[in-house]
Amino acid sequence: MDPRRGRRASVLMQLLLPPRILFGRGALADALPHLRALGSRLILVHSASARAAPPLADDLRALGCTVQTCLAKGEPTLPVLEDALHTLRPCNADAVIAMGGGSALDLGKALAALLPGAHPALHHLEVVGGGHPLDTAPLPFAAIPTTAGTGAEATKNAVIGVPQAQRKVSLRDDRMIARLAVVDPALTEDVPPATRLASGLDAITQVIEPYLSLNASPLTDALCRDAIPRGLGALRQLMQAPNPQAFDDMAHVSLSGGIALANAGLGAVHGLAGVLGGRTGAAHGVLCGRLLVPVLRTNFTAIDTPRRAEVLAWIASAFPENSDPLTALQTWIDAQGLPRLADLGLSARDHARVAADSLASSSMRTNPVALSGEQLRKILSQS
The missing domain is CATH 3.40.50.1970 (Rossmann fold)
Known part of the structure; x- marks a missing residue:
């Protein structure tokens, strides 16, 4: 099991x-x-x-x-x-x-x-x-x-x-x-680059989190195993030299993520993003993109499963610039100019309240590990 x-x-x-x-x-x-x-x-x-x-x-x-x-x-x-x-x-x-x-x-x-x-x-x-x-x-x-x-x-x-x-x-x-x-x-081809970035990171988050979710099933796994590597490659292409195939792939990933999350649930990225969105008014995709790597890093320190290895391998294939796949992905996100949480109006004194409020989110219940308030505060600091 x-x-x-x-x-x-x-x-x-x-x-x-x-x-x-x-x-x-x-x-x-x-x-x-x-x-x-x-x-x-x-x-x-x-x-x-x-x-x-x-x-x-x-x-x-x-x-x-x-x-x-x-x-x-x-x-x-x-x-x-x-x-x-x-x-x-x-x-x-x-x-x-x-x-x-x-x-x-x-x-x-x-x-x-x-x-x-x-x-x-x-x-x-x-x-x-x-x-x-x-x-x-x-x-x-x-x-x-x-x-x-x-x-x-x-x-x-x-x-x-x-x-x-x-x-x-x-x-x-x-x-x-x-x-x-x-x-x-x-x-989707008329979307400006900043929206393309935020939307794409949202789509990728919404196939990674259901794949790691406690409620993942063989049916949602089948969607996510295809969509995660497809989405990572498509997003990089869309931000560098967009072409019709990349737009098609990202639309496919977004649809797959909607189906997967509706059936398997999400995780701590969305548990935090819902609270942050209400406090800051920031776009949901921007929040997901900024939280994704810190949440994965925190989750992956607590789990060592084939799924962890698969996700890291898919990220490494799309972002091979660093021996640590999560560092490579974070560096790329930063280079695209995605705002940090502080740029969106969240101060350090807000972290404890956001962390506490996010624990009531339904998305937290399907995160692969139970995260403490202290861990969530650290994720917010890293974001």
């Missing part, structure tokens, strides 16, 4: 994912009849950078749909979500489509989940709210990512910022999985 399993009560293997996934260049055009089949009254949530959103709305209207658009500005917060619910409930929508980065997809997913229900959002939010399951089935939801990072097109949760609690927490229900995920790598 894998020695990581000592903290588990039982082994459960499952695979929850969208019932239809369209992947590849041109997938958006192929998706039109499937989007139309969701209903005739549609809400289209989109980020400002999703340049394909207005043409998509026009195409759906030409097919006989009424389309109400909703602009997603930045990462969704509880007040933004509540305002959108108030505005969009009179539409009596049949379905919700979201196009954009992970923030737009999370807002669309949350709207699809909450529009049919009677309770306020806080009734269902984890950690800071009631954490109650949805009492009404969500509207059908379709996700069209335009960045390759969060994998939100394949997850069963929406991350919502709660400013009054200085936290980012999840609205979570198995029924929130998208009915349709449309992953067209061509939509």
